[in-house]
Amino acid sequence: xxxxxxxxxxxxxxxxxxxxxxxxxxxxxxxxxxxxxxxxxxxxxxxxxxxxxxxxxxxxxxxxxxxxxxxxxxxxxxxxxxxxxxxxxxxxxxxxxxxxxxxxxxxxxxxxxxxxxxxxxxxxxxxxxxxxxxxxxxxxxxxxxxxxxxxxxxxxxxxxxxxxxxxxxxxxxxxxxxxxxxxxxxxxxxxxxxxxxxxxxxxxxxxxxxxxxxxxxxxxxxxxxxxxxxxxxxxxxxxxxxxxxxxxxxxxxxxxxxxxxxxxxxxxxxxxxxxxxxxxxxxxxxxxxxxxxxxxxx
Ligand SMILES: Nc1ncnc2c1ncn2[C@@H]1O[C@H](COP(=O)(O)OP(=O)(O)O)[C@@H](O)[C@H]1O
Ligand SMILES: [Mg+2]
Numbered sequence: 305x306x307x308x309x310x311x312x313x314x315x316x317x318x319x320x321x322x323x324x325x326x327x328x329x330x331x332x333x334x335x336x337x338x339x340x341x342x343x344x345x346x347x348x349x350x351x352x353x354x355x356x357x358x359x360x361x362x363x364x365x366x367x368x369x370x371x372x373x374x375x376x377x378x379x380x381x382x383x384x385x386x387x388x389x390x391x392x393x394x395x396x397x398x399x400x401x402x403x404x405x406x407x408x409x410x411x412x413x414x415x416x417x418x419x420x421x422x423x424x425x426x427x428x429x430x431x432x433x434x435x436x437x438x439x440x441x442x443x444x445x446x447x448x449x450x451x452x453x454x455x456x457x458x459x460x461x462x463x464x465x466x467x468x469x470x471x472x473x474x475x476x477x478x479x480x481x482x483x484x485x486x487x488x489x490x491x492x493x494x495x496x497x498x499x500x501x502x503x504x505x506x507x508x509x510x511x512x513x514x515x516x517x518x519x520x521x522x523x524x525x526x527x528x529x530x531x532x533x534x535x536x537x538x539x540x541x542x543x544x545x546x547x548x549x550x551x552x553x554x555x556x557x558x559x560x561x562x563x564x565x566x567x568x569x570x571x572x573x574x575x576x577x578x579x580x581x582x583x584x585x586x587x588x589x590x591x592x593x594x595x596x597x598x599x600x601x602x
Pocket of ligand 2: 349460
């Protein structure tokens with residue numbers, strides 16, 4: 305059995321009458337990449353801020369490394385890296401000064417690692433923080449989160465604002481951290497992203513955890529719409545008896561349908577004809593999860 309690194313029990317936060325999260329029971333295991341997935345306003349940041357003891361739960365509790373998040377905060381923070389959703393920085397310092405400052409707060413870090421991270425993310429440490437674009441501030445945030453090789457990384461929407469190349473670099477970094485047996489908790493509102501980089505995913509909606517699943521299970525439930533363009537006319541009958549296919553319509557040379565789970569059957573059937581184009585619409589988070597779990601979310 306893997307060691308549990310993060311545990312929450314009945315963790316609840318209300319902002320006045322507004323539900324932040326309610327009765328959250330979560331366990332994150334050592335060495336896994338755990339995706340915390342939900343649309344805006346779902347309660348991701350609220351949960352993460354409670355884990356960091358930046359806000360206090362209305363009720364319930366959480367522990368990290370077996371230590372209480374509300375009484376052992378200092379001990380916990382030494383062992384984790386945190387990327388906030390919105391980073392507040394001292395604007396008049398250069399990135400380099402600021403990272404030195406963060407490093408000093410941590411009792412020093414391996415500066416080579418800082419340089420490597422800056423290089424990987426193409427981040428210019430000399431620039432004053434006030435001149436940085438939001439994407440570059442985000443990179444600075446990532447560097448300070450990873451620079452001390454923490455056992456646990458808690459990253460609030462880490463790829464928001466990163467351009468596609470930097471996102472790929474970030475995904476590589478995540479894989480390296482995972483190979484070293486370290487643990488990652490990251491929030492996201494992007495289903496394809498968590499499918500790609502996470503081992504397990506907890507889905508939160510309206511402050512409630514709807515499900516926790518392995519990514520493979522999640523993929524088998526994903527619903528996407530597909531549009532296939534052929535060189536000549538096809539009919540709906542050409543695509544009958546396929547598993548997981550619904551709402552199939554053939555119009556002239558184009559077939560549109562909804563596919564649940566694997567695309568394999570449909571792609572093989574389509575290959576009987578000359579395919580000109582294939583367009584897949586990525587499953588929308590709201591659509592996919594509300595279709596499956598909407599009934600449970602209320
Ligand atoms: N400081 C706050 N005061 C009042 N309501 C808040 C505050 N922070 C978050 N909320 C509310 O709590 C809910 C969850 O928000 P949040 O945790 O930020 O979601 P997410 O990070 O998933 O987008 C939302 O309804 C949001 O409006
Ligand atoms: Mg948030």
